[in-house]
Amino acid sequence: MSDDRGFWTGLRHRLHQALSAPSVDSDELEKAVNMAADREPAPVIWLLGLAQSGKTSIVRALTGSSRAQIGDGFRPCTRTASIYDFPPEVPLVRFLDTRGLGEVGYDPAEDIALCEEQSHLLIVVVRASEPRPQAVLDVLKKVRKRHPDWPVVFAQTCLHQGYSDRQTEHVLPYPFGDDAWQAKVPEGLARLLLAQREFFADLPGNGPLLWVPIDFTRPDDGFEPVDYGLDALWSAIEEAASLGLEMRLRTDPGVTDLYSRAAHPHIVGFSLAAGTVGALPVIDLALLPALQAGLLHRLAGLYKQRWTARSSAEFLGLLGSGFAAAYGARLAGRSLVKLIPVWGQTAGAVWGASTSGAITFALGKAACSYLDRKREGHDISANALRQAYRDGLDQGRKLLRQQQSRTGSPS
Ligand SMILES: Nc1nc2c(ncn2[C@@H]2O[C@H](COP(=O)(O)OP(=O)(O)OP(=O)(O)O)[C@@H](O)[C@H]2O)c(=O)[nH]1
Ligand SMILES: [Mg+2]
Known part of the structure; x- marks a missing residue:
């Protein structure tokens, strides 16, 4: 002894x-x-979406990294892909933030090949107000043909843009986990979200598609909480990764x-x-x-x-x-x-x-x-x-x- x-x-x-x-x-x-x-390398989650759809905002909310530079809502912001480890020293998961699609004169083919090589699953980021993001669908189809079993988490962002003028608060508790969510959220928003789901419905492949409406607002936007849907996004990532990440x-x-x-x-x-x-x-x-x-x-x-x-x-x-x-x-x-x-x-x-x-x-x-x-x-x-x-x-x-x-x- x-x-x-x-x-x-x-x-x-x-x-x-x-x-x-x-x-x-x-x-x-x-x-x-x-x-x-x-x-045991940590899984890499690739964030894909149009410019200014909210990819980096998601990385910032999930990792708390101040390195993640968020744009002004108009001009494309992230110019090259970068990795964010979470937690930073001992990553359990790694987020690959990428340059936005749809910019005139930007051919993403090379970047996409590189991202695809390193990743294990995808978060596709789409503004709720953008019902038919064609450039995203085009890339996604190709990726899922090559990786039919990859799960895809769709983060539908900027929800309040789909509210009517009278709707000045988020619906609480967060309703989207519930099958009856459509009856609980503003009608205009429900329509937008469903149209988007429809648009992506025929993706090739058999990996699950998980839909997570979120709204990561600035404090001066006046919405509470400022990270509406963050917990649901973590849950979807856990589910998609099915790596026992919960704990x-x-x-x-x-x-x-x-x-x-x-x-x-x-x-x-x-x-x-x-x-x-x-x-x-x-x-x-x-x-x-x-x-x-x-x-x-x-x-x-x-x-x-x-x-x-x-x-x-x-x-x-x-x-x-x-x-x-x-x-x-x-x-x-x-x-x-x-x-x-x-x-x-x-x-x-x-x-x-x-x-x-x-x-x-x-x-x-x-x-x-x-x-x-x-x-x-x-x-x-x-x-x-x-x-x-x-x-x-x-x-x-x-x-x-x-x-x-x-x-x-x-x-
Ligand atoms: N209201 C609201 N604004 C958001 C949300 N996500 C992003 N934004 C705003 O949208 C703008 C663009 O956000 P970014 O996170 O920089 O978007 P991105 O997809 O990384 O853009 P690029 O780097 O240009 O491809 C910023 O002004 C954000 O504050 C959201 O869920 N709700
Ligand atoms: Mg960005």
Whole structure:
């Protein structure tokens, strides 16, 4: 047991060092992330549509990336395709934003071939007020001939342009998930949306077509919420990707505060990366604290705080033996820890994907509780923090199990 303790203390020490450093050791983090990405690349989702249909607005709403430049509604904006990873360091999914179709003098053939090569599914973006976007249909037909099984999510944007002057608010709750939606939305809008569905109805191929009306407005447009339909769009992406993304991308049910919601995909991304690194036959254990520190730094950023030597010591101190015991219990049971010759190298069988992934998940959830209390200017009790960690372990194990059953990778 003393070996175990030394081992876990070492890990904790590494994590503390990494958290106390003024910045993340990006080399180690990058190495770990690349290793995970090589083993399991994230699916690429290609956004296709006319110029100024709202492709980049969708990328911005889904990823929160400020790099995504949105146009003025008149002139074409995005000139070359670019990839947006979500979450950025440990992508669970990658969005390929592209140049708009339909611009005079722009032959998209070359760009399209390139996008098609990299992608796994499509989000077609069409303004609700554009019932017959011929240039989009032409491309889509060709793509689906070559990839008949690709699912297509149709994002029908700028809904309020189909409202009458009297309709100054969105229909809430969001009605489009319901079969009877047509009776619930303004008549003019229903007509536009149905005409568009009709227009694309004869696409070749057998992959599912999913329709998601959305309206991502500017605050001064006066519509609430400004990201109307965002949850439905995530659901459609999950369904289309059918990659068990639910647990990965969206927050756990019941979590309503904005910070936790924003934190969740990062925790999942880093935990899956930790799981992948942990499953390798021979791993460099320095990579695991690097990933965990990367996650905790990222979370601190989201909570508008920074880790210091002091806060890191306090956080790990409050977690106390719970942190090590959770590892220890699992490993001592298998009496395998004694096989670990030196800190820094071990066999993946000892470590295991679920252990490293679940612990990373639990650390992330515990860190959210810690950072949340700090943000409000309060201290957190050791009990509350350990409870958050234990709950995180359960949830993390479920996530990793789900991941393993999907990929068939070892635990
Ligand atoms: N009301 C509303 N406006 C939107 C929506 N989506 C996009 N817009 C607006 O439409 C304009 C174009 O949005 P972009 O996201 O730049 O469109 P894009 O398809 O990336 O355009 P290109 O890069 O030129 O191909 C911007 O002024 C957005 O604010 C939407 O769902 N509702
Ligand atoms: Mg754009």
